[in-house]
Amino acid sequence: MNAAPLSPAPLSPGPLSPADMAAELRRRRRGRNVAVLVVLVGLAVLFYAIAVVKLARPELGG
Amino acid sequence: MMNETARHALSPAGGAEVPLTADALHADVYPISSVGDWIALLKPRVVMLVVFTGWIGMMIAPGTLHPVLAATAILCITVAAGAAGAINMWYDRDIDLVMRRTRNRPIPAGRISPSGALGFGVVLSCGSVLVMAVATNAVAAALLAGSIGFYVFIYTMWLKRRTAQNIVIGGAAGAFPPLIGWAAVTGGIDVLPLLMFAIIFFWTPPHFWSLALWAHADYARAGVPMLPVVAGARATRRQIFAYTLVLVAVTLAPWALALTGPVYGFAALALGLGFILCSWRVLRDRQDTAGVSQTNDAPARAAFKFSIAYLFILFAALAVDRLVG
Numbered sequence: 001m002n003a004a005p006l007s008p009a010p011l012s013p014g015p016l017s018p019a020d021m022a023a024e025l026r027r028r029r030r031g032r033n034v035a036v037l038v039v040l041v042g043l044a045v046l047f048y049a050i051a052v053v054k055l056a057r058p059e060l061g062g
Numbered sequence: 063m064m065n066e067t068a069r070h071a072l073s074p075a076g077g078a079e080v081p082l083t084a085d086a087l088h089a090d091v092y093p094i095s096s097v098g099d100w101i102a103l104l105k106p107r108v109v110m111l112v113v114f115t116g117w118i119g120m121m122i123a124p125g126t127l128h129p130v131l132a133a134t135a136i137l138c139i140t141v142a143a144g145a146a147g148a149i150n151m152w153y154d155r156d157i158d159l160v161m162r163r164t165r166n167r168p169i170p171a172g173r174i175s176p177s178g179a180l181g182f183g184v185v186l187s188c189g190s191v192l193v194m195a196v197a198t199n200a201v202a203a204a205l206l207a208g209s210i211g212f213y214v215f216i217y218t219m220w221l222k223r224r225t226a227q228n229i230v231i232g233g234a235a236g237a238f239p240p241l242i243g244w245a246a247v248t249g250g251i252d253v254l255p256l257l258m259f260a261i262i263f264f265w266t267p268p269h270f271w272s273l274a275l276w277a278h279a280d281y282a283r284a285g286v287p288m289l290p291v292v293a294g295a296r297a298t299r300r301q302i303f304a305y306t307l308v309l310v311a312v313t314l315a316p317w318a319l320a321l322t323g324p325v326y327g328f329a330a331l332a333l334g335l336g337f338i339l340c341s342w343r344v345l346r347d348r349q350d351t352a353g354v355s356q357t358n359d360a361p362a363r364a365a366f367k368f369s370i371a372y373l374f375i376l377f378a379a380l381a382v383d384r385l386v387g
Contacts, residue, residue, distance in 0.1 A: 028096045035097045046134060050197050053130045 095178075099168040103151055103179055104144025111373065112143040112239050115262060118377040119243025119255055122384040127198070127247045134197040135246040139239055142190040142206050146213040146235070148183030152176050153218050157284035163277060194246070202246040209238035223285065226292040233266030234259075240377075254321045257312065258380070264309040265373055268302045268341060272366035275299070275344070276359035296353030299345045302365070306341035310334035313376060322380065323387040329379030333372050340365040 016024065116139040120132060127135070151158065151169055159170035168174040187210050195203035217232030225231075240258035241251055271289055274281060275298055278290035290298045313334055317327030343361040350356060 025094060028094055031097045032095070032100075035100075046137075046193075049130045050134060050193075053128045057128055 095168065095174045099173045100182065103148045103168050103174060103182065104141075105147035105151075106144070108147060109140055109143045111370070112236060113140045114374060115258070115377055116239030116243040118381050119240030119258060120247055121243075121381045122254070123244040123247035125247045131197045132246070135194060135202065135243065138190040138194040138197070138206060139242055141186050142194075142210050143239075145183045145186035145190060146210045148179050148186065149214045150218045152180040152183060153214075154222075155179075157223075157286060160284040161280040163280055194242075198246040199249045201249055201251070202242050205238055205242045205245055205251075209235055209242065212238070224287070226287050226289045228287070229270040230267050233263050233270075236266060237262035253319070254316060257316050257319075257321070258377075260312050260315075261309070261376070262373070264305055264312050265369065267305040268309065268337070269366065269369040269373075271298050271302050271305075272344065272362045272369060275302075275355070275362040294353050295349065295355065299347065299353070303338075303341045303345045306337050310338060316380075323383045325386055326379045326383035329383075330376060333376055333379075337365075337368060337372050340368045 113136060117136055120127070120135065151167055154164075155169040155176055158164035158167050164170065169176055169179055187207075191203050191207045191210070194206050213232070213235035217228065217235050221228040221232050237259040240262070241255045244255035244258075245251055274288040274290050275295060278288060278295070281288040282291045289301060293301075310330075313330040314327070316322045317324075317330060340361070344365050347359070347361045348356040355362070
């Protein structure tokens with residue numbers, strides 16, 4: 001498979017030093033961890049809210 | 063296993079400055095996906111239209127749904143549409159790599175692994191259907207599952223690479239959201255949401271074929287039998303015009319059947335005339351004997367842009383009509 005035209009757009013186009021790359025990897029890993037945390041907390045809140053609505057107002061779609 | 067280039071490029075102790083090449087990010091090395099890459103996997107721009115039509119289906123449905131449950135239903139439609147897009151990207155990663163328009167997507171660009179994308183899509187698909195069932199009802203959840211299945215199995219895996227009618231039949235996948243929104247509120251389906259389904263169904267061919275007219279080289283290179291590739295530009299222009307006429311007739315049906323008021327009716331009429339004009343320009347585009355556009359497909363590009371605004375405004379008019387009616 002020809003991989004020549006590939007260019008990972010979000011990265012800077014020029015060469016990265018190992019230190020820059022390590023920092024970039026840390027930044028992205030932290031970003032993903034925060035995103036997973038937000039999703040998990042969001043799901044917990046969502047399920048709580050659905051449960052409350054279903055129990056309290058069954059006539060509104062419960 | 064990382065290849066040597068990648069190991070060197072990604073090692074903080076790798077020594078001298080190393081260019082981060084595509085090779086370093088490809089094959090079995092996927093170390094640097096960002097949150098944005100995972101969001102890109104969900105095709106957010108496509109999802110916007112899907113969510114909007116689902117929301118309108120919910121808005122105009124008779125009955126009430128608690129705002130929390132309504133928001134949850136919209137979230138489920140959003141996530142399900144994105145998940146189907148992620149599975150589509152997993153399956154189409156070979157042709158995405160060949161097409162200029164798609165080669166920078168996260169999988170062909172090597173930022174997300176195919177198996178990671180598939181797992182992401184499957185988990186989100188199952189999760190969205192289950193939450194929809196819990197928050198609303200089984201009918202809405204079944205329709206949501208049906209829309210995902212239709213997009214993945216019928217369109218992506220079966221039709222897309224086999225027939226020029228791929229987006230005609232496959233367009234049904236994108237037409238589900240108003241039905242889902244309506245079902246989330248009422249627990250069933252009715253004539254009006256079925257007409258909304260038909261509107262999106264008949265809107266899809268002129269919308270996609272307008273795009274395919276100027277992007278057909280990409281599709282040809284990837285071996286995707288889009289209509290311009292298989293039947294030529296001239297036949298595609300005729301089909302765009304014919305489907306636009308059918309679409310406009312279908313959009314007037316809710317008004318003709320007294321399911322909506324004059325606000326929607328006049329909007330459908332005005333927008334329809336605009337779309338017919340766009341399609342007429344596509345049909346009459348200056349072209350050579352082989353049907354190749356001499357205007358860089360300017361009318362097709364304009365028709366593509368108009369078609370997006372068309373559907374947004376048409377469905378917005380439906381909601382406004384219901385509010386004032």
